[in-house]
Amino acid sequence: MSAILETSELPAVFDGVKLAAVAAVLYVIVRCLNLKSPTAPPELIYQDSALARFLLKSCPLLTKEYIPPLIWGKSGHIQTALYGKMGRVRSPHPYGLRKYLTMPDGATATFDLFEPRSEHCIGEDVTMVICPGIANHSEKQYIRTFVDYAQKNGYRCAVLNHLGALPNIELTSPRMFTYGCTWEFGAMVNYIKKTYPQTQLVVVGFSLGGNIVCKYLGESQANQERVLCCVSVCQGYSAMRVQETFMQWDHCRRFYNFLMADNMKKIILSHR
Numbered sequence: 001m002s003a004i005l006e007t008s009e010l011p012a013v014f015d016g017v018k019l020a021a022v023a024a025v026l027y028v029i030v031r032c033l034n035l036k037s038p039t040a041p042p043e044l045i046y047q048d049s050a051l052a053r054f055l056l057k058s059c060p061l062l063t064k065e066y067i068p069p070l071i072w073g074k075s076g077h078i079q080t081a082l083y084g085k086m087g088r089v090r091s092p093h094p095y096g097l098r099k100y101l102t103m104p105d106g107a108t109a110t111f112d113l114f115e116p117r118s119e120h121c122i123g124e125d126v127t128m129v130i131c132p133g134i135a136n137h138s139e140k141q142y143i144r145t146f147v148d149y150a151q152k153n154g155y156r157c158a159v160l161n162h163l164g165a166l167p168n169i170e171l172t173s174p175r176m177f178t179y180g181c182t183w184e185f186g187a188m189v190n191y192i193k194k195t196y197p198q199t200q201l202v203v204v205g206f207s208l209g210g211n212i213v214c215k216y217l218g219e220s221q222a223n224q225e226r227v228l229c230c231v232s233v234c235q236g237y238s239a240m241r242v243q244e245t246f247m248q249w250d251h252c253r254r255f256y257n258f259l260m261a262d263n264m265k266k267i268i269l270s271h272r
Contacts, residue, residue, distance in 0.1 A: 033071065118152060
């Protein structure tokens with residue numbers, strides 16, 4: 001009789017375990033996808049000036065509420081993984097000409113040059129000199145997308161390939177790119193200035209590239225000649241403080257530290 005009573009209780013206990021498991025999975029999904037995070041317009045911090053007012057008037061998107069894609073759009077982790085590995089559904093493939101520059105120490109710097117595909121809206125010659133993020137180059141998806149859009153709007157684009165980042169370009173000196181070296185970027189900018197004496201420059205840096213372009217412009221006043229503006233995208237300002245942040249487990253920061261370190265190791269070992 002007792003055995004019958006015990007077996008009759010098992011289905012109820014089993015259903016409770018299943019419900020708890022489903023609830024736990026749903027909780028993890030909601031937390032990972034950030035589904036409860038409210039949407040809001042970006043927070044703008046700027047000094048009131050004629051340029052700032054012009055930018056706000058010209059770019060109304062800056063003050064609009066961000067509406068992310070459904071389900072996965074609120075998760076920065078998933079957005080980073082999907083776009084970093086897959087890119088867009090139809091990622092553009094702009095065609096450029098690769099240039100090679102020999103540095104004083106024997107290193108071979110390379111950059112890709114993309115000509116505009118339409119006339120610029122103000123009818124002038126404007127070149128974007130672009131510095132990608134850490135260990136990146138002109139063949140990355142986000143750079144291709146950016147260059148394609150810029151070409152369609154009348155901009156010439158010069159994209160630096162970080163020294164050692166391209167797998168098919170061998171190092172010709174015992175060094176690769178670093179976090180603060182502006183030599184290769186400066187050589188690319190000087191080439192553009194000499195080759196296109198009438199062009200004006202828009203300086204663009206992504207992530208690590210933001211550090212390099214800002215450092216380059218601050219190193220010498222001569223580096224600012226013919227520069228209309230500088231745009232730094234997702235720049236990190238203090239490498240030491242960033243390193244402390246990346247050692248934390250909160251928001252999976254340490255996982256990104258592992259991924260970036262592993263990528264750097266692969267680049268170093270590929271040139272050993």
